[in-house]
Amino acid sequence: MNYIIKNATLVNEGKSMLASVVISDGRIAQIVPGKDTINRVSTETVIDAEGLYLIPGIIDEHVHFREPGLTQKADISSESRAAVAGGVTSFMDMPNTNPQTTTQGLLKQKFDLAAEKSVANYSFYLGATNDNIDEILKTDPKKVCGIKLFMGSSTGNMLVNDNDMLVRIFNESPCLIAAHCEDEKIIHENTVCCKDLASKGEVVADAGIHPFVRTTEACYKSTAKAVDMATKFGARLHVMHISTKSELTLFRNDIVLKDKKITAETCPHYLTFCDKDYDEKGFAIKCNPAIKMASDRDILRKAIIDGHIDTIGTDHAPHLWHEKMTDDYFTAKSGFPSVQNSLDIMLNLYHQGLISFEQIVKLMCHNPAELYQIKDRGFIREGYYADLVLVDLNHEKVIKNDDMLYKCGWTPYDGMKAKSQVTHTFVNGNLVYHDGKVEDNIFGKPLEFER
DSSP states (O other), X not given: OEEEEEEEEEEETTEEEEEEEEEETTEEEEEEESSSOOOOOTTEEEEEOTTOEEEEOEEEXXXXXXXXXXXXXXXXXXXXXXXXXXXXXXXXXXSOSSSOSOSHHHHHHHHHHHHHHOSXXXXXEEEOOTTOHHHHHTOOTTTOOEEEEESSOOSTTOBOOOHHHHHHHHHHOXXXXXXXXXXXXXXXXXXXXXXXXXXXXXXXXXXXXXHHHSOHHHHHHHHHHHHHHHHHHTOOEEEOOOOOTGGGGGSOOSSOGGGOSEEEEEOHHHHHOOGGGHHHHGGGGOOSSOOOOHHHHHHHHHHHHHTSOOEEOOOBOOOOHHHHSOSOTTTSOOOOOOTTTHHHHHHHHHHTTSXXXXXXXXXXXXXXXXXXXXXXXXXXXXXXXXXXXXXXXXXXXXXXGGGOOOTTOOOTTTTOEESOEEEEEEETTEEEEETTEXXXXXXXXXXXXXX
């Protein structure tokens, strides 16, 4: 079906303007500035978007959709539907599934699953291990978003701690390296110490100790090592989920994105929560790296404006509620779902006057497309795929667990007010979400990369 979106305020490439957009055969056929400047063609459905804002579809380069093997928590079908309800039209999924995605054969299986299940566009990372360099070298950079490198054992047994292997990855990877950076030795020592203190009754092993186990020091030391190796070997490095102000000193903001080889991502929760929120939220906001101090949150808010941070990803990582709500810090799972709420949370920062809408679009749409060199997505441009989202900036709501489409059925943002609402989401020109409903018979496409 073809569409005309009339009288929307386009937020795109640093500007806002009133315009209409014609969607034909899955792509943006025409952009016409002004109000009521385009007439209906008989084959097109008209959506009058007066009072609404039209943005490119969000590209979330950092999700854990849990399929295969962990589908009791989430799966590609459920989480992609939650994604489009939140304005996310493309996602890149991490390899810590079961089995872990560390071979080209297992990578292909995930692409095949997504083709049958995902309403959003998709790509998948190949996971690095201490012994799969041959698989890494086979990766097609035009079809695969990147290589995921765990430099801290956040999950499973994918920690890469063999220095010779790290050298080969940084020197030979055929595509972008997306790194989780936390120093394993520091975390292990802190964990042993906290367990000992807890056994003596000298500390309470609740959620509040998390930033004292996964510390700023652990983040900085590992990130500095990754940046140093990427610089030495000329690798394309993207450091995920920056959580500390100290790490920001390792990244440049004096060059344009297309010329950067080392870039950084943070997440909405690091811009929203701080250590004081553990008292109320508890293990619901336990994640790796840990949410840290208010001073870290406040400096990160500045970094998304001044260019030290290049993208916003969610690190969407669902767990079942009973896996989170234990009485023991050491067994409570780390990670939480957020892909349906990321735009809500970022727009709350806009409503607080902390960031412009144009900058949000840059961080969540334009920059991921440019950074990963995604073909024909991430911008509202004639000829590009019609991945588009309509947003009502004046629709106040309360975020509720009951409204989430996540298979796990909960959100750490439960009870928070949001002052905006996604009303329509288009993926490849198809209206996949509107009136609170997801169209289940429409499927996304694999992302293509111009590398």
